[in-house]
Amino acid sequence: MRGALAGSAVVHGGLTLALFVLHPSHDVLVPGPDVVEVALVDPTPAPPQPVAKASPEPAPPVEDRGVRIEKPRPAPPRAKPTPPPPTPAPPVRTAEPPARVVLAYAPVAGGLQGEVAVDQSNFEFAYYLQQVRSLIARNWAPPAGVPTGLKVTVYFKVSRDGSLSSPRVETSSGNPYFDEAASRAVIVTNHLPPLPLGYVGADLGVHFGFEYTGP
Amino acid sequence: MRAIRTAAFALLVASIPTLAAAQGNVRLDVRAGGANRLAIRCLALTPAGDRGADTSSVKADEVLANDLENSAVFEVARGWVAGGGGADPQAEIGGTWKVSGAQITLSGEVHDWPGRKPIFVQEYRGASSEWRSLLHHYADDIVMQFTGEPGVASTRIAFIVQEGREKNLWVMDSDGADAHAITHDRSIAQSPSWSPDGSLILFTSWRGGTGPQLWVISPQQAKPFLVSGRPGLNTSGVYAPDGRSIACTLSQDGNAEIYRLDPRGGSPVRLTDNRAIDTSPCFSPTGQQIAFTSDRSGTPQVHVMDADGSNVRRLTYDVNYTDSPAWSPKGDRIAFVSRTDTGFDIWICRPDGSGAMRVVEGSSNENPHWSPDGRHLVFTSERDGKHALWITDLDGGPPRKLDTGGRVALSPAWSPRSGPASPQ
Numbered sequence: 001m002r003g004a005l006a007g008s009a010v011v012h013g014g015l016t017l018a019l020f021v022l023h024p025s026h027d028v029l030v031p032g033p034d035v036v037e038v039a040l041v042d043p044t045p046a047p048p049q050p051v052a053k054a055s056p057e058p059a060p061p062v063e064d065r066g067v068r069i070e071k072p073r074p075a076p077p078r079a080k081p082t083p084p085p086p087t088p089a090p091p092v093r094t095a096e097p098p099a100r101v102v103l104a105y106a107p108v109a110g111g112l113q114g115e116v117a118v119d120q121s122n123f124e125f126a127y128y129l130q131q132v133r134s135l136i137a138r139n140w141a142p143p144a145g146v147p148t149g150l151k152v153t154v155y156f157k158v159s160r161d162g163s164l165s166s167p168r169v170e171t172s173s174g175n176p177y178f179d180e181a182a183s184r185a186v187i188v189t190n191h192l193p194p195l196p197l198g199y200v201g202a203d204l205g206v207h208f209g210f211e212y213t214g215p
Numbered sequence: 216m217r218a219i220r221t222a223a224f225a226l227l228v229a230s231i232p233t234l235a236a237a238q239g240n241v242r243l244d245v246r247a248g249g250a251n252r253l254a255i256r257c258l259a260l261t262p263a264g265d266r267g268a269d270t271s272s273v274k275a276d277e278v279l280a281n282d283l284e285n286s287a288v289f290e291v292a293r294g295w296v297a298g299g300g301g302a303d304p305q306a307e308i309g310g311t312w313k314v315s316g317a318q319i320t321l322s323g324e325v326h327d328w329p330g331r332k333p334i335f336v337q338e339y340r341g342a343s344s345e346w347r348s349l350l351h352h353y354a355d356d357i358v359m360q361f362t363g364e365p366g367v368a369s370t371r372i373a374f375i376v377q378e379g380r381e382k383n384l385w386v387m388d389s390d391g392a393d394a395h396a397i398t399h400d401r402s403i404a405q406s407p408s409w410s411p412d413g414s415l416i417l418f419t420s421w422r423g424g425t426g427p428q429l430w431v432i433s434p435q436q437a438k439p440f441l442v443s444g445r446p447g448l449n450t451s452g453v454y455a456p457d458g459r460s461i462a463c464t465l466s467q468d469g470n471a472e473i474y475r476l477d478p479r480g481g482s483p484v485r486l487t488d489n490r491a492i493d494t495s496p497c498f499s500p501t502g503q504q505i506a507f508t509s510d511r512s513g514t515p516q517v518h519v520m521d522a523d524g525s526n527v528r529r530l531t532y533d534v535n536y537t538d539s540p541a542w543s544p545k546g547d548r549i550a551f552v553s554r555t556d557t558g559f560d561i562w563i564c565r566p567d568g569s570g571a572m573r574v575v576e577g578s579s580n581e582n583p584h585w586s587p588d589g590r591h592l593v594f595t596s597e598r599d600g601k602h603a604l605w606i607t608d609l610d611g612g613p614p615r616k617l618d619t620g621g622r623v624a625l626s627p628a629w630s631p632r633s634g635p636a637s638p639q
């Protein structure tokens with residue numbers, strides 16, 4: 001009996017280990033069969049212009065016409081690991097994995113681009129992600145001398161009143177100065193708009209990607 | 216070796232302002248350009264209740280759409296204008312406008328678009344005589360919902376109206392409505408400044424008959440009280456952010472110097488002490504520093520000092536002949552004017568003087584004053600012939616004129632926000 005128990009533990013432990021080892025990337029843990037992609041058509045940033053007296057024309061047309069929500073697309077087939085046999089031991093994320101809402105953004109002034117994603121699959125408020133993008137990008141300044149192509153993701157939570165908590169570097173760029181600049185942009189922003197009424201969660205987890213495309 | 220080290224250090228020091236300027240420009244660029252305005256669509260409010268609601272709701276539609284446009288946060292399409300749809304909006308703004316006798320109930324509803332999920336719902340009630348303020352509060356709440364900071368549609372602007380040889384103190388809503396005189400003195404009023412709670416206005420007046428004195432008035436009661444009537448000049452008074460002191464210019468000791476007084480005008484403390492003229496004080500939002508104008512270097516220049524008068528430094532060497540400093544509510548910028556061949560331009564820079572950038576030019580533009588959210592500057596300009604009040608949203612668009620009924624308007628001061636944004 002004891003031997004059978006030990007054997008079972010070894011088998012389960014081995015399967016669990018194999019599960020983690022076989023995971024090629026984070027994406028498998030958080031697959032996206034129901035990903036709602038939100039593409040932002042971003043403006044080419046116009047240089048700031050002084051206000052001229054004799055300028056009856058309105059400001060140049062703004063191309064930031066917002067966010068286009070595309071219908072959920074079927075995810076490409078993925079190689080899934082063999083599902084483990086029923087076991088009480090490992091807390092593996094299995095059925096109904098959370099999908100992500102993703103807002104990609106083109107380079108804004110300062111050579112910043114990336115994407116903003118949220119944990120909840122039922123978050124349908126594209127405007128909110130656009131505001132998060134604008135407010136945080138405004139507070140970002142590139143550290144001097146960092147190479148282009150660096151990417152860092154900062155994760156934080158937004159509570160219903162818009163206050164921002166527990167920011168942390170989720171995926172490091174490998175460059176501490178670049179990571180620091182990204183964290184600073186989030187920390188300095190401090191407060192975001194209140195969450196929309198139609199979103200029922202107590203808070204919203206945001207993954208904010210910073211990618212440096214050069215000055 | 217030491218020479219090389221010194222040279223390397225000099226090079227390093229020389230490169231610091233360049234780096235700082237480059238980074239600063241980046242941040243300004245992200246803010247500037249109007250590119251970040253959110254497209255929204257205002258739907259006509261649904262009239263309900265008494266007959267007459269139809270007419271008043273149409274006026275309400277326009278007040279609300281103007282407020283949202285003036286916020287500099289939104290690009291507003293008016294749903295009731297044919298072809299005014301513009302781009303696909305991010306949200307739709309609407310609601311019900313119910314008139315019951317002398318009472319109005321505005322039920323505001325903001326929806327996501329195209330999903331039409333609710334973003335914000337709020338009810339506003341008030342007397343029909345104050346119908347505009349319901350809409351201003353709704354607009355401020357919408358700005359809050361989309362930016363995390365309330366708007367400034369409910370604020371007011373104090374200013375000076377010149378009629379013949381008289382100059383009186385006036386107040387109006389920040390959209391230019393309800394302009395009315397506060398003083399009727401047959402005298403000269405100048406440079407108004409709001410108390411931090413928005414209940415009082417400090418101003419300079421010649422009403423005492425012995426030259427310029429500092430007076431204070433409540434816009435509701437319209438009875439002024441003398442704050443400082445010392446010999447010589449008593450001018451350009453401003454409240455400290457905590458309201459517990461006043462900075463002003465007095466010349467009781469011979470020439471114009473900056474003093475600090477208590478709010479009733481007592482206990483003067485002299486903050487500047489030299490043979491030059493020191494005037495136009497303005498507190499930083501923390502109250503720890505004061506920007507002011509001094510001609511100690513030959514021409515008038517904006518300087519900054521600690522609130523006790525120590526640590527005086529010139530603000531900027533990039534721009535010549537500067538005056539009228541105004542510290543932004545968030546403390547990150549100082550606006551000022553700089554003389555040109557034809558008058559003055561308006562500039563902004565960081566409190567350390569770096570990043571100076573011209574934001575308003577052409578004709579003559581004076582007396583810049585920040586809105587309490589730091590998104591706008593109100594100023595005096597002669598750009599259409601005579602002195603009037605204009606607002607720039609600091610996003611590269613042309614400034615807009617405030618309607619003061621064709622009167623000569625000068626010296627604007629934007630009120631602080633008063634009370635919570637949502638009265639219930």
